Amino acid sequence: MTRPARILVTGGAGFLGSHLCDRLLLAGHEVLCVDNFSTGSKRNIAHLLGHPRFELLRHDIGLPLRVEVDDIYNLACPASPPHYQRDSLQTTLTSVQGAFHLLGLALRTGARLLQASTSEVYGDPACHPQREDYWGHVNPIGPRACYDEGKRCAETLCFDYRRRHGLRVKVARIFNTYGPRMQADDGRVVSNFVVQALSGSTLTVFGDGRQTRSFCYVDDLIDGLLRLMGSADDFCGPVNLGNPAESTMLELAQQVLMLTGSRAAIGFAPLPVDDPARRRPDIGLAMRHLGWQPAVPLRTGLERTIDYFRGLLPQDPAVAGTALPPDWLPVEAARPESRLRH
Ligand SMILES: NC(=O)c1ccc[n+]([C@@H]2O[C@H](COP(=O)([O-])OP(=O)(O)OC[C@H]3O[C@@H](n4cnc5c(N)ncnc54)[C@H](O)[C@@H]3O)[C@@H](O)[C@H]2O)c1
Numbered sequence: 001m002t003r004p005a006r007i008l009v010t011g012g013a014g015f016l017g018s019h020l021c022d023r024l025l026l027a028g029h030e031v032l033c034v035d036n037f038s039t040g041s042k043r044n045i046a047h048l049l050g051h052p053r054f055e056l057l058r059h060d061i062g063l064p065l066r067v068e069v070d071d072i073y074n075l076a077c078p079a080s081p082p083h084y085q086r087d088s089l090q091t092t093l094t095s096v097q098g099a100f101h102l103l104g105l106a107l108r109t110g111a112r113l114l115q116a117s118t119s120e121v122y123g124d125p126a127c128h129p130q131r132e133d134y135w136g137h138v139n140p141i142g143p144r145a146c147y148d149e150g151k152r153c154a155e156t157l158c159f160d161y162r163r164r165h166g167l168r169v170k171v172a173r174i175f176n177t178y179g180p181r182m183q184a185d186d187g188r189v190v191s192n193f194v195v196q197a198l199s200g201s202t203l204t205v206f207g208d209g210r211q212t213r214s215f216c217y218v219d220d221l222i223d224g225l226l227r228l229m230g231s232a233d234d235f236c237g238p239v240n241l242g243n244p245a246e247s248t249m250l251e252l253a254q255q256v257l258m259l260t261g262s263r264a265a266i267g268f269a270p271l272p273v274d275d276p277a278r279r280r281p282d283i284g285l286a287m288r289h290l291g292w293q294p295a296v297p298l299r300t301g302l303e304r305t306i307d308y309f310r311g312l313l314p315q316d317p318a319v320a321g322t323a324l325p326p327d328w329l330p331v332e333a334a335r336p337e338s339r340l341r342h
Helices: 015-026 042-048 081-086 088-109 145-165 189-199 218-229 249-260 284-290 298-311
Strands: 006-010 030-035 054-058 071-074 112-118 169-174 203-206 212-214 239-241 246-248 266-269
Touching: 006 015, 006 088, 015 030, 015 042, 015 218, 030 042, 042 054, 071 088, 071 218, 081 088, 081 145, 088 112, 088 145, 112 145, 112 218, 145 169, 169 218, 189 203, 189 249, 189 298, 203 249, 212 249, 218 239, 218 284, 239 284, 246 249, 249 266, 249 298
Parallel strands: 006 030, 006 071, 030 054, 071 112, 112 169, 169 239, 203 266
Antiparallel strands: 212 246
């Protein structure tokens, strides 16, 4: 075990942040979880609230924070399109001002800082799979720009702080990650499909469903973040963390139907603006520098995710026909006239 440290996790009540808090506590560290609960949930960290090495602070990272820490994981930012587009100005400010304040904190305390960046910095990529030296193809004025450009600017700040102040920064470009504690209504494709399948409602496939994504199970991703933070000081990334196994949206929908045993239909809805056609990480850099690659196959990860969502339901509506509680309703964007039966 590495030396116990005081570790700040911003966005610690979110999907990824809460799993990271779990793993850091398990490794013997002290964890300060900072969150404004805009998209995070107390349910994600309820099991940690009595832990002697866990502390929770409600705070918005758009404001300065004065604490003493050894490491900083900056994960605070809404991550799904409906969430980050709900208040796009706040999203940009969270990424840019948040990174700025946390880099200032790292400078004052001498802490290492890991910035959660995203595959969205590649935009709708013109090269495939995406390698870290590809500069991206992002629309700077579209509805996704608050997230994509906010994250790009956060990366810029990290590298300027490193050049100017010698700060020990690490930038992870995270590709689509899924697993327990995703929100049922966050509009991300895995949670959408699983909740729709379990509730017996039509699975919403955008476009013709041939666009691809690569899905990384949450445990693998957290393992990658921990390895990146623990990597040599002269390795700062940016480094892709994701699963290179690529699926079309239609294949994913069919697999979810098969694993849930649901008889729900698949329906098609218009493709959102600036939706990338293909996404797959080249993880050569992570393999070389971190000795990291994902270990959990999609089927296993989906089974665990389905179990999680099932566990939150009184009974399985796919089988019992029970209505979901109101906060469980998925985004219903399918056009009834274009439903396909499976
Ligand atoms: N999950 C993915 O597939 C994925 C992919 C790429 C990048 N990321 C990045 O990883 C990080 C975590 O994503 P996630 O999937 O856990 O999302 P999430 O929405 O579940 O978690 C984000 C957390 O940050 C908190 N937060 C948002 N704005 C804040 C602010 N101004 N101050 C303090 N807290 C704030 C939210 O309340 C939430 O708890 C994000 O930075 C996201 O951009 C995630």
